Amino acid sequence: MYDLTLQLPEQLGPHIRALRRARKLTQRDLAARLGVTQARIADIEANPAVVSVRQLMTILAALGVDIALRPRAVADSAVREPSPPTVTW
Numbered sequence: 814m815y816d817l818t819l820q821l822p823e824q825l826g827p828h829i830r831a832l833r834r835a836r837k838l839t840q841r842d843l844a845a846r847l848g849v850t851q852a853r854i855a856d857i858e859a860n861p862a863v864v865s866v867r868q869l870m871t872i873l874a875a876l877g878v879d880i881a882l883r884p885r886a887v888a889d890s891a892v893r894e895p896s897p898p899t900v901t902w
Contacts (some may be wrong), residue, residue: 816838825861825869832876833858837878 816881817828833843833854839853847854857864857872864872 822861826858829861829872829876830858832873832878836876838876843875844874847871 841851
């Protein structure tokens, strides 16, 4: 398996789908593991904003995936404090 980089929220659904398919699971298979409906898995893959962090962690555990947070490489040799991301609530 390979690392999947997530930098934008829109990438989450396709990554979940790719992980599920790499495990040779259908949406129905994953739903059965999680005790939800196939429609719920389809919703999550199509619109990952519908899932909470707790639910996401449960899904990833069912897919046998860990989350690793890594700092991005700095363009120059000077170490700088990263700017906080801009978030619109």
